[in-house]
Amino acid sequence: MMDTIKQSVEQLFDNDWWSNTGISLLKILLIIVIGRLLVWIAHKSINKVVLEQLNVRHALQQRRITTIGKLLNNIVSYSTYFIVALLVLSELGISLGPLLAGAGIVGIAIGFGAQSLVKDVITGFFIVLEDQFAVGDTISTGKFKGRVEVIGLRTTRIVNEQGEMHIIPNNLITEITNFSLLPAHITIDMPIAYQGNLREIMHTVRQCAQSIKHEKLLSSIEVLGLQQFDKDEIVMRVTAQSEAAYKDEVTRYMNEQFKLTLEQHGLQMNEEIKEAKG
Structure with a gap:
């Protein structure tokens, strides 16, 4: 010492x-x-x-x-x-x-x-390299759907509409549906009480479509025309494109504007405006 x-x-x-x-x-x-x-x-x-x-x-x-x-x-x-x-x-x-x-x-x-860890890292690397999805995208994988909050080399974090965060190991992400890469298509059917003047109704709907502006709309609103009719009502169909993440917001705004315009022109709705299913 x-x-x-x-x-x-x-x-x-x-x-x-x-x-x-x-x-x-x-x-x-x-x-x-x-x-x-x-x-x-x-x-x-x-x-x-x-x-x-x-x-x-x-x-x-x-x-x-x-x-x-x-x-x-x-x-x-x-x-x-x-x-x-x-x-x-x-x-x-x-x-x-x-x-x-x-x-x-x-x-x-x-x-x-740690083979599972290695698989997570390799899968995470290819997710980033191939740009399969990015932070802010809305995706669906397996039973999870939501907005991507974090992409790591080991895990990916997704927040759903209820605010629940799902932390998913990357090696479990085998199939992905990305709703944010392409514009979202909005289709709205409007059931309108028929009062014997189809031209007036179509003119009013077209005027409203031309006047609606929203920063997340990617195209003008197109009035496809008469989708369905009977003796009491007609159904007018309109379509548009918006940013995928804001589809619901834009749809609600369009619904509101069409309803207000139709009421101003004395046209009655037989039921609430609803997004078309097909």
Whole structure:
């Protein structure tokens, strides 16, 4: 014990020890700075390529390009910092051979003992890479349907209309229906009491359709015309397209505007306006 303390005290006054230690610290600092610089340059290059691609790609492809750009940035960062860590350990005098061999054995053990985790990560990677869905999309997978809150490499979180959050392991996501990639189609049937003037009714409905504006509408409202009729009522059908996530909101707004307009023109509704089922 005393010999160890004596040796440590002697090292404090050993110029060669201080010189070697200073050089090692400078090397470690230089390795870290160079690593950070390489990461910065790589990120700048990747972001520049991503921005260039965003300017020339279709809107549906922009989200995928952005996601891939972030993924590449993460891969570059993790790879570079891993190499930096190995170089620093080597500079500290730690032998990397046994360390890498031990890491390999641990990796094999984890591979056998955590196959489900590996499947989750691989599936999550391909979800991001293939842009199957993104945060904010409304999707259905298995018995779950809702808005995507978080996409991780291991789990995906979905919030349904009741506010319940479902945390789903990625390897269980085998079939996906994405309701947000394409515009939602809205079809509304309006049963109107028939009073013997079809032209007036059609004119009123068309006027209302032209006047309805909503920021989430992606197309003008089209009046398809007479869908059904009998001696007491006629059914007028209108269609439109909206952003998928706002389909219900836009449908309610259209219902309200049509009902108010028809009432202003003295046209009575036989029942509440309802979204057509077919």
